Amino acid sequence: MCQGIWLGGSTYEFLKGEAVHWVMHCDMQYPVDSFDLAKRLGFKIISYDELDEEQRAAAYETSEDAFFIDKDGEITIFYNNNMSPERIENSVIHEVSHSVLDHGIDESRKDIEETEAKFFTKYLKAPPPLIHQLPIISIDSIKIAFKLSIEAAEYAFNYYQKWLKKFDGNYKEYEIKLLKHCGFDKEVNKKAS
Numbered sequence: 614m615c616q617g618i619w620l621g622g623s624t625y626e627f628l629k630g631e632a633v634h635w636v637m638h639c640d641m642q643y644p645v646d647s648f649d650l651a652k653r654l655g656f657k658i659i660s661y662d663e664l665d666e667e668q669r670a671a672a673y674e675t676s677e678d679a680f681f682i683d684k685d686g687e688i689t690i691f692y693n694n695n696m697s698p699e700r701i702e703n704s705v706i707h708e709v710s711h712s713v714l715d716h717g718i719d720e721s722r723k724d725i726e727e728t729e730a731k732f733f734t735k736y737l738k739a740p741p742p743l744i745h746q747l748p749i750i751s752i753d754s755i756k757i758a759f760k761l762s763i764e765a766a767e768y769a770f771n772y773y774q775k776w777l778k779k780f781d782g783n784y785k786e787y788e789i790k791l792l793k794h795c796g797f798d799k800e801v802n803k804k805a806s
């Protein structure tokens with residue numbers, strides 16, 4: 614695992630902006646459903662059990678979770694349907710993120726791209742400015758509101774705490790876009806009025 618890689622402040626800002634961009638581009642609402650997101654992007658989704666025996670063996674060899682193939686711009690995501698629903702959900706968005714971030718071209722960036730995809734997935738599933746709008750903010754409420762696994766909800770809660778420490782009442786541009794998209798216009802206009 615490559616949890617240790619620090620991508621740099623500007624890369625994290627870029628990834629957050631990209632996550633918001635794709636949420637808006639696909640007109641997604643929360644909690645985000647990964648299959649819906651992939652379909653709105655025009656991706657095909659195929660489970661490992663739909664493959665024939667030989668293909669299935671190759672799929673497992675490629676990844677125990679999921680992977681995607683880009684065939685002349687036509688993207689197909691293959692996923693292991695025998696995993697838990699939360700894990701599948703996470704894996705499919707993970708593959709979507711590799712695809713929309715144009716990953717997989719430069720082999721030497723593999724570890725960085727893994728870290729980028731993980732961050733993009735976590736941010737897209739539960740962005741701190743949206744967590745901030747919950748009436749009660751706890752691991753449990755985040756888990757329910759954003760349909761996360763308990764581990765993902767813990768991560769989102771901790772990440773939200775970090776965000777909150779830096780938050781001075783002014784949202785960043787992509788945060789304003791996201792809040793407006795999700796119907797929190799009042800929250801965005803609070804300061805202006």
Ligand SMILES: [Zn+2]
Nearest residue numbers: 707711727730
């Ligand atoms: Zn990956």
